[in-house]
Amino acid sequence: QVQLVESGGGVVQPGRSLRLSCAASGFIFSSYGMHWVRQAPGKGLEWVTVTWHDGSNKYYADSVKGRFTISRDNSKNMLYLQMNSLRAEDTAVYYCARIGSGSYYPDYWGQGTLVTVSS
């Protein structure tokens, strides 16, 4: 069965960096694009970034462009999110999600990892 497990969240000071990881299993990781989607406490879902299955295309929300970088290692079935220059408004649960086959919507989601940006 499809499993996505995020890790790397925690408390970080404003301006600092953090790297999130997402371990994928139960499917051919190298065949699927992947999203990161976040959810601030008590708020709705906000798309953050996406990478195609081979890393050839990457897109970012304006709110994170220039600060966050998505990457993947298909040999390790791993997805990453490098977050630099963190701000208080980046505080959220970060989910990795697989892109549905033949389309662009997320079909399977991880359980999320909480990032808290606070001094």
Add this chain to the structure above:
Amino acid sequence: EIVMTQSPATLSVSPGERATLSCRASQSVSSNLAWYQQKPGQAPRLLIYGASTRATGIPARFSGSGSGTEFTLTISSLQSEDFAVYYCHQYNNWPPWTFGQGTKVEIK
């Protein structure tokens, strides 16, 4: 950017009753619309994609309809496990991929 607007923000329904949730797009998204269910402390779960196709394992009481800018998620007979927040999501025009603000379905 396509803005997705859901209504109502909160829907109070008794178990066994029908629930109708609406989602409107600021411009046409064709049928590239998905619905997700999220319970407290859990990740979103895909219910519907392509505006009307149920995802694997989703009960038949969940149905989606619409195209263009107007969409509906209907839960024909609410069960206790259906009380949750529901989000619509467009994947027609990107980036960015955008979500509605959510509709909370609560017990009346």
